[in-house]
Amino acid sequence: MMRSLQSIPRSWLYVILIVLLAWPLIKPIGIKLDISDETRRCYEAIESLEPGSVVVFGFDYSAGNKAEMEPQALAVLRHLLRRNVKVIGLAFVEQGPILGEQAFQKTGWTEKQYGVDYINLGYRAGGQGTVAAFANDIPGTFNTDISGKPSTSFPIMEGIKTAADIDLIVTIAPGTPGPEDYVRQVFSSYQTPLVCGVPAVAITQVAPYVQAKQIKGILGGSPAAAQYELLIEQPGDAVAAMDAQSLAHLLIVAVIILRNIGYLAEKKASNNTANPSGRGTHS
Amino acid sequence: MSTSLGVWVAGLMTIAIVSLVWKENPYYRVAEHLYVGVSAGHAVVMAFNNIRDSAVKPLMAGNYLWIVPIVLGVMLYARYFKQIAWYSRFPVSVLVGIGMGVATRGAIHGDFVQQISATIRVGSLNDVLLLLFTIASLSYFFFSREAKGAAGAIPRAGRCVLMIAFGAAFGTTVMGRMALLIGRIQFVLGEFLGIM
Numbered sequence: 281m282m283r284s285l286q287s288i289p290r291s292w293l294y295v296i297l298i299v300l301l302a303w304p305l306i307k308p309i310g311i312k313l314d315i316s317d318e319t320r321r322c323y324e325a326i327e328s329l330e331p332g333s334v335v336v337f338g339f340d341y342s343a344g345n346k347a348e349m350e351p352q353a354l355a356v357l358r359h360l361l362r363r364n365v366k367v368i369g370l371a372f373v374e375q376g377p378i379l380g381e382q383a384f385q386k387t388g389w390t391e392k393q394y395g396v397d398y399i400n401l402g403y404r405a406g407g408q409g410t411v412a413a414f415a416n417d418i419p420g421t422f423n424t425d426i427s428g429k430p431s432t433s434f435p436i437m438e439g440i441k442t443a444a445d446i447d448l449i450v451t452i453a454p455g456t457p458g459p460e461d462y463v464r465q466v467f468s469s470y471q472t473p474l475v476c477g478v479p480a481v482a483i484t485q486v487a488p489y490v491q492a493k494q495i496k497g498i499l500g501g502s503p504a505a506a507q508y509e510l511l512i513e514q515p516g517d518a519v520a521a522m523d524a525q526s527l528a529h530l531l532i533v534a535v536i537i538l539r540n541i542g543y544l545a546e547k548k549a550s551n552n553t554a555n556p557s558g559r560g561t562h563s
Numbered sequence: 564m565s566t567s568l569g570v571w572v573a574g575l576m577t578i579a580i581v582s583l584v585w586k587e588n589p590y591y592r593v594a595e596h597l598y599v600g601v602s603a604g605h606a607v608v609m610a611f612n613n614i615r616d617s618a619v620k621p622l623m624a625g626n627y628l629w630i631v632p633i634v635l636g637v638m639l640y641a642r643y644f645k646q647i648a649w650y651s652r653f654p655v656s657v658l659v660g661i662g663m664g665v666a667t668r669g670a671i672h673g674d675f676v677q678q679i680s681a682t683i684r685v686g687s688l689n690d691v692l693l694l695l696f697t698i699a700s701l702s703y704f705f706f707s708r709e710a711k712g713a714a715g716a717i718p719r720a721g722r723c724v725l726m727i728a729f730g731a732a733f734g735t736t737v738m739g740r741m742a743l744l745i746g747r748i749q750f751v752l753g754e755f756l757g758i759m
Contacts, residue, residue, distance in 0.1 A: 294584035301741075301748050305759055343602070347746020348739055374609040375602075405613045409665045424616045464669025468677070480735035480742065484728060491693065492681030494673065501735065502742040521745045528741045 285542030293535060300531055304523035311526050313519070318490065319507040321497030322475045326356065329447060331364040334440065336418075338451035338462075339371045339380035345454040345479060346379060351505035351518035352477035353379075353452045357387040359512045365447075366436050370401040370422055372410060372457040377402045377426050395425075395434035402426040407457050412465040415443040415472075443470040452477040452499075459486050463494045477504070564757050574755030577747045696724045 329335070337357070341349035360367055367389065369380045380400050384390050389398050401422035404410050414421045418440050419432050431437050439445060443466045451462055451474070459476040467474055473496050478486050480501025489495040499508060502525060505518035565571060579594035614636070622629040635657060641650035682697055684690065702710070703721035710718050753759040 291585050298581070298584075298744075298748065301745055302752060305745070305749055305752055345743070347744075347749075348742040350746075374606050377609075402616070403609055403613060404617065405610060408669065409662060412665050412669065423621065428612075428616060460673075461669075464673035465665070468669060468672040480739040481732060483735055484732050488678060488681075492677050494677055501738055502745070503738075517749055521742065521749065524745050524748070525738065525741055528745075529738070532737065 285538045286546055287542075288535070288538070297528060297531055300527045301524040304527055305520060308520060309523045309527075311523050313503075313506055313510060313522055315507045315511060316504065318498050318500065319504045319511065321490075322356070322499055322504075323359070323497075323508065323511045325448060325473060325475050325496040326359050326363060326450075329360075329363050329365050333363075333365045333447035334436075334445065335360060335365050335367050336443075336446050336449045337367050337369045337380075338449065338453060339369055339376035339383065340373045340451050340453035340458060341379060342373055342375035342454075343379070348479050348502055349452050349454055349477060350379070350383065351502060351516070351521075352499045352508065353383045354387055354516065355505050355508035355512060355514070355518065356450055356452070356475075356477065356499070357383055357389060358514055359508070360450075361387060361389060361392075362512070366396075367398040368401060368418075368436065368440070368446075369399065370414075371403045372405075372407065372461075373453075374403055374405075381426070396436055399431070399434055399436050400426040401431055408461045408465060411457050411461045415466040415469055418442065418445075443472045446472050448472070449474045450476070454479045454482065458482075459489065459495060459498070463489050467494050475499075565755055570754050574751055577751055577755075581744075581747065696721075700724050700728075 326335075337353075337360070339353065341353070357367070369377075369384065371377050371380060377400060384398065384400065392398055402425060404414070404421055406413070410421060419437055422431055425431050425434065443449070449462060449466065449472055451459055453459060453476065459474065459478065462474050462476070466472055474494070475497050476486065476495055477499040478501075480503075483498065483500035486495065486498050486500075490498055499505065502518055502521055506515075506522045509515045509519050565574070576594045576597065579590040580598070582588055583591045614633075618629045618633050618636075622633065635654040638650045638654045641647045682694055685694060699717055699721035701721070703718040703725065705718070749759065
């Protein structure tokens with residue numbers, strides 16, 4: 281019986297996992313959520329912005345990681361909308377502009393005046409080199425908006441030349457170009473405050489930059505998105521997902537324990553088969 | 564249930580992709596190939612728009628310097644023709660040179676100077692631990708002389724620190740993958756089936 285724990289079919293585990301994830305989404309449990317210092321620092325960086333400040337928002341994620349990154353982007357955009365600041369959206373990832381458009385729509389930014397309160401400057405290729413070019417010449421690097429109109433023809437771009445003219449940069453980026461590139465090419469030269477959203481797996485990679493005060497705060501994975509939704513008092517999909525996340529982790533821990541019990545039982549049984557008398561083999 | 568064709572396509576594709584966890588099947592294969600194809604197609608269109616907006620439009624507006632990167636870009640394709648393949652080395656060398664220059668300049672200040680100065684600035688217990696763990700981890704990669712006896716304890720401690728860091732990274736990777744699955748389940752149950 282115990283030995284069979286070793287051979288639970290993988291497909292059954294996946295089915296149990298999917299059911300376990302779906303159940304709290306339909307019937308939320310409401311597991312308590314604490315707010316981390318990192319998330320609070322991001323919140324405070326945006327809360328301290330004066331109305332009319334200019335924020336660059338990097339939609340540097342794609343469809344493959346949208347599920348983890350978009351809740352962060354939506355929560356921060358909702359907060360920015362409440363702060364009455366101006367948002368310049370841009371992307372160093374191909375799929376960023378279209379996901380940025382969706383995010384602007386979902387958060388109500390599209391009810392504001394395009395080109396005055398917010399703009400989507402689209403995508404520019406080139407990775408870290410283009411991030412450096414952006415820092416030194418924003419209208420030159422992003423010379424058109426997403427629809428191909430000259431970026432300088434929009435009132436929001438008046439007085440915007442370099443990263444020094446930006447009050448805060450927010451980048452939601454699961455990979456490269458990402459926070460590290462902004463630190464190396466923008467913060468190092470212009471000291472423009474930077475806040476970033478990264479997937480859970482990248483937290484340890486970006487944390488040293490927060491320690492060194494090169495980044496003001498990081499949102500790490502879906503828990504940070506949920507915490508941010510609570511901070512802005514607009515609980516959404518991320519908060520709903522946290523119950524499912526907790527149950528999934530419990531399942532993983534349970535399966536690890538069960539499989540180890542099965543492993544030990546199998547080891548004991550094979551020892552008994554090899555040495556039925558239970559005596560040692562030493563002479 | 565949604566009445567939008569786009570949501571139906573996305574919902575069915577999500578179910579087709581997730582069906583792999585049960586077993587390999589043709590629906591999964593179709594969805595997988597569609598995803599790769601659509602992503603590649605989108606990337607090509609975005610790259611075309613990028614060249615049009617960043618280079619061709621300024622060139623047409625009279626900024627003739629843009630002819631240089633355009634010509635260098637075209638030269639990259641010379642590698643597909645044996646006799647003139649060596650032409651492609653020029654743009655590659657420019658790309659590597661500029662890339663190295665930009666990256667090194669940023670890395671020296673952002674990754675070395677500021678990181679080291681932040682690590683050695685000790686003001687709290689956390690800072691002390693950070694400094695000790697950094698030294699221990701770095702010592703693990705010091706291969707010039709074998710650390711024996713008491714000195715060997717430092718790289719051994721460094722290995723433990725690295726293992727803790729890898730464990731944390733693995734744990735957060737699992738959390739990240741769960742978040743992706745939860746996102747798709749939310750979409751299927753919410754936007755697609757409307758039962759959430």
